[in-house]
Amino acid sequence: MSLFEATDIGVSFGGVRALHDVSFSVEQGEIFSIMGPNGAGKTTVFNLISRFYDLDQGDMLLDGESIRKLAPHQIAERGIARTFQNTELFENETVLQNLLTAHHTHRQTSFLAEMAFLPKVRKQELRFREKVEDIIDLLDLQSYREQRINSLPFGVRKIVELGRALSLEPKLLLLDEPSSGLNPEETEDLSFWIEDINEELGITVIMVEHDMNLLGQVSARVMALSDGELLTVGTPDEVRAHPDVVKAYLGE
Amino acid sequence: MDSISLATFIQLLVTGISHGCLYGLVALGFVLIYKATEMVNFAQGDIMMLGAFIAFTLASGLGFAYIPVVILTILFMAAFGIALESAVIRPMIGEPPFAVLMLTIGLGFVLRAVAGMIWGHDEKEFDTPYSIDPLLIGEVSLDYEQLVVVGVTILLCLGLWTFLRFTKFGVAIQAASQNQLAAAYVGIPVRRVVAITWALATAIAGVAALLVAPLQLIYPGIGFVVGIKAFVAAIVGGFGSLAGALIGGICIGLVEQFVGYMFEGAYGETSVYVLLLLMLFIRPQGLIATLQRKKV
């Protein structure tokens, strides 16, 4: 059984079909990429999985269970984390607080216990903190730990957002254009991190990406979309050479 | 409810609509500013109050005739809008909406206090050439003041709609509101557009003031209550739509009059707020929806 499976999913906004009849499946442990020109519906796929949009047709399965009726926060509880194209961090908080927030799904205390700050709350906080420190080590964020997000450059924010998604300890990670806004050096670091995340932490990754190098380097399979329709699925080289894909990017 | 005579019914209807038009006019000011800058001006009612006192001073204090009073008041209010924008609002561009909201609340406070200090707190009367005996049709007696409110509101709305839809400037307002930075890049003078929008909104408040002054007595607190009801009107209509503001205004004007009649005057005003809460429960996007979820 695949870890994630989408069958004939589709959605339209005000009569415009943003996505229709798209089916794909992602295997446990793989890095699956989605590419396509602007407006192809890549981010829409993510917003459907995150349940920010309702599906008009089709179904989505995680571990064989449908997630199409869940609330957005339940998606996180099921172990799906994501990043955003232009970053959506908690701007007025520190990097540390941002990463700690992602542990919300692992919370085992009630607000009453938290207000009294019972020993179990302190213990939980220490546990969260240790895990967050592991992520900070992994992504080399030590020097930014106590800095507020709104004072950080965009490249660092992207990494912090990746860190925040990892703090959720997901089984499936959705990365929305992780390399956009990064310089070549940062992009290279990123490709190593994505591989580490995938191999060492065993997290399955779905990635929307424009950078062909990054795509070819890390992902096993690529899905190409254009105008809300699926063009092809295959290895990066196959997809790049596919006539429909070439046509979608370059025109007739 | 006791059976209600036709004459009373029509009278309530006209009063409701004319009050509603007033709320709608003030709401138009909100909506205009909101459409251009996405700022919410809570002081719109108090700006109207200021206009009413200006008209009163021109007429009673300085002895101007009615027509010059109308023209001067509107001009003064437009100038006031530009001054206000450059002194208080411009520093707030790019600040979070909450800060702007608080700012305009503070502004309303200051305007009320200043008006109270200049003109005092006793109620003032403002007469117009059409403040004459009511029009009698059968048993129905209709005040000319009320009819004028309705007429002027309709004309003003049509004018405003044409202006926004078909003039270059109207389109510039819309562009500036969609994306300030992009609008500036394509050569729209965003600052001037915003300043003129404020002038337009305060001028409309001036018109509302000229209409409300003969209908009610003028006192510093008059703008606050009208302002909040206008706000409710804007929300009921779906914030960001001119037609919605007017429809919303008329809705609450009618509800207020009829509920007030049913309970002998006790709950008219409260019913407006109940209506708002109900509305927000049932259809929070308003009658004409303009807001959608943030894109990521």
Add this chain to the structure above:
Amino acid sequence: MRFVLKTNYGQDINHFLHNGQRFWYGLLIAALLLAPFFVDRFYVGELTYLLIWVIAGTGLMLLIGYTGLVSMGHAAFMAIGAYAHAVLFKLGFPFGISLLMAGLVSGFLGAVIGIAALRMTGIYLAVATISFAFIIEKIVGEWTSVTGGHRGFVVPEPVMFGIDFGSDMSFYYLCLGVVIVAVMLVLNLLRSPMGRAMIAVRDSEISAQAMGVNLVETKTLAFTLSAFFTGLAGALYSHKIGMLFPENFTIFMSIKLLILVVVGGIGSMHGIVFGAIFISILPQVIAIVRDFLPTVIAQRRGLEPLVFGSILLLFLIYEPLGLYGRWVKIRAYFTQFPLYRRATFKRQKSYLRTERVH
């Protein structure tokens, strides 16, 4: 400048980072405990008002400053707390119980409004809460059999465990106790997952959801707790004013609370205290200044709202982080002297991009 060598993660969780902080806050509490023995009775009364404002401010700050939900009708919760407590206490409930129940009744109504508010943001919520406050004011005014309406409601003397808290001094200590407990509870919440969830909702609803934060639960809880604390403040306030009228709890009180939060410093617990001091002291200062003003201005009504409004405007334009923000800057100036750069606190401006359809 002080550098703290951290040796374990627990230090970051503690309320006090080092002994210096412990010392100063200890001194503050000691000063508050001893204050009634050294100041005039009148000032004990004024200090009590200050403490009540701090409790109400704690409630509103949690909602506005930490969850990002604007309520412009918090006077309603003060009213609900005040009347619920006064009525229950008069019916014979023990003081402590009726105080707590007043908070709970207010909290319950806060939850109702919170649930209604789930689909609203920003300005919609602000107007909805104003409307709620107007409705509550009307109900209080019309429900004469319970509230006494506009004729007023006499609040009985506070007696708990047979101790009369009616004296200025004992009531002061009662309020001080409630303040300390309330502030501790909120501070604890803010260093726990739920508090972080609230802050997450404030900064980005969408990404809060993506991180597993339940919006319904978080917003409703924020409203409930906020109304609870404000209701508690209202209950204490009822004893302080002795006689309740609907006119005590108008929109102007709501706005005064908003001024407290904004001028004190949005999103900061210190700000509540600064804000409460501000709104307590300002009327006194105005009264003193009035003597020096020419009679034409001094005798006019409206000087107080004028000053309140102007100060609010000045803060929003020049110091949106409030008194606490100003204090942080001044402190930074001295600790980093002569290296302080103004750019450290430069605000980022954003340009408007709407999400509207038309």
